[in-house]
Amino acid sequence: MNDCQNAKIRDQLPDLLHDRLGADERAAVLAHVESCADCREELELLRAARAMLQAQAPRVDVNWVVNALPAATQRAVTVQRRRPVWADWRIAAAVTLLVAGGGSFAVLRQRQAPLATSSAAVNTAQVGVPAHADSVAVVKSPTVAPTPSERTVPSRENVVVSEAGLGSGRLGDLTERQLAKLLEEMDQLQATPITDPEPVSLRVGGDDGSTGLEGA
Amino acid sequence: MSHAAHDAAGGAGRESDDQVDAELIARWKAGDDRAATALVERHAAALARFAVASGERSEVDELVQDTFVRAFNSLGGFRGESSFRTWLFTIERRLLLDRRRAEKRRRDRHEVQEGDAATEYDALDSVVADETQRRLRAAVERLSPTQREVFSLRVAEGLSYKEIAEAVGTTEGAARVHYHNAMRAVKEFLDE
Numbered sequence: 001m002n003d004c005q006n007a008k009i010r011d012q013l014p015d016l017l018h019d020r021l022g023a024d025e026r027a028a029v030l031a032h033v034e035s036c037a038d039c040r041e042e043l044e045l046l047r048a049a050r051a052m053l054q055a056q057a058p059r060v061d062v063n064w065v066v067n068a069l070p071a072a073t074q075r076a077v078t079v080q081r082r083r084p085v086w087a088d089w090r091i092a093a094a095v096t097l098l099v100a101g102g103g104s105f106a107v108l109r110q111r112q113a114p115l116a117t118s119s120a121a122v123n124t125a126q127v128g129v130p131a132h133a134d135s136v137a138v139v140k141s142p143t144v145a146p147t148p149s150e151r152t153v154p155s156r157e158n159v160v161v162s163e164a165g166l167g168s169g170r171l172g173d174l175t176e177r178q179l180a181k182l183l184e185e186m187d188q189l190q191a192t193p194i195t196d197p198e199p200v201s202l203r204v205g206g207d208d209g210s211t212g213l214e215g216a
Numbered sequence: 217m218s219h220a221a222h223d224a225a226g227g228a229g230r231e232s233d234d235q236v237d238a239e240l241i242a243r244w245k246a247g248d249d250r251a252a253t254a255l256v257e258r259h260a261a262a263l264a265r266f267a268v269a270s271g272e273r274s275e276v277d278e279l280v281q282d283t284f285v286r287a288f289n290s291l292g293g294f295r296g297e298s299s300f301r302t303w304l305f306t307i308e309r310r311l312l313l314d315r316r317r318a319e320k321r322r323r324d325r326h327e328v329q330e331g332d333a334a335t336e337y338d339a340l341d342s343v344v345a346d347e348t349q350r351r352l353r354a355a356v357e358r359l360s361p362t363q364r365e366v367f368s369l370r371v372a373e374g375l376s377y378k379e380i381a382e383a384v385g386t387t388e389g390a391a392r393v394h395y396h397n398a399m400r401a402v403k404e405f406l407d408e
Binding site: 001003010011014015017018020042045046048049050051052053054055056057058059060061062063064065066068069070071072 | 245246249252264268280284285348349368374392402
């Protein structure tokens with residue numbers, strides 16, 4: 001049994017056998033095989049070998065195999081059950097971050113307030129009209145009406161400034177609008193906290209008198 | 217035409233097969249157990265053929281079952297970079313090697329020698345009447361293990377050299393060389 005010298009055609013004979021050639025290639029290979037006794041002989045050998053290899057394999061019981069497989073339905077149910085648990089943790093983490101972050105921000109503001117004499121927030125509080133209703137809350141005592149002099153120098157306890165409207169850290173002190181904004185912000189929070197802290201540079205005794213902690 | 221182009225041109229049927237597999241896998245992941253049955257029906261026979269061609273004579277059905285169980289347990293990690301069938305062959309071959317190593321450790325015996333293989337074929341001769349098939353069987357059995365694997369995947373399954381290389385963990389060029397060496401050896405045996 002001789003080998004045809006056309007290696008490319010010989011390489012394609014198994015593909016011809018399995019009908020895996022494009023139309024043009026198939027026509028070219030068939031044309032060669034018709035004129036080449038060696039390739040015809042090799043193609044017959046391939047047919048016989050395929051039949052032998054297919055015949056010697058035992059029949060596999062498909063149902064027996066399938067019964068050992070993991071059930072697809074169990075996988076689907078498992079995935080559905082996991083989602084609420086994960087969502088609960090996300091909400092819990094978001095609330096914790098908000099309360100802790102809000103408390104820290106309020107403390108920071110209290111320390112900065114004496115130095116920030118030209119704060120826009122204080123000016124807004126002096127006239128009693130918030131520049132941004134969402135970000136400034138004026139809390140009045142229910143029993144003592146403020147006099148004009150009291151209004152011009154508001155105490156820090158009376159003015160709560162927070163980007164999130166949560167400067168005091170007490171949910172009970174918030175208005176309905178602030179609560180609504182808080183909930184909206186909670187919806188936008190990412191579940192995973194940032195692991196790396198923002199870089200900061202500490203500047204002590206700056207020329208403008210600020211103590212600022214600034215982002216780098 | 218280059219070999220790569222040849223593989224690409226010959227891949228039209230495979231793309232269709234791959235697409236059917238991908239759809240069945242997606243259905244199974246969505247909770248359709250019947251998709252698993254369809255996948256097993258499509259590939260079980262090929263896995264059994266490959267097992268036997270690789271020299272496995274006993275518990276072929278268990279090997280096929282183990283292959284599917286392992287495949288379905290890690291189907292979430294299947295990215296479709298190779299065809300599903302090629303991926304199954306890879307898993308089965310790994311299981312086969314593990315099984316042989318365990319067997320070798322347990323019995324500390326030699327690999328199956330040519331004489332042993334001939335004895336097994338003698339037992340099969342009563343059902344294989346065709347003389348050509350009997351001689352072909354003997355010729356294939358005398359190939360090296362890698363040649364046998366490559367020859368089987370190329371001739372019985374019609375895999376491309378690229379797919380064969382993925383399945384048996386070699387290069388495309390090496391797969392081609394193994395195939396042609398195997399074909400030459402088979403011819404020489406039949407000519408004796």
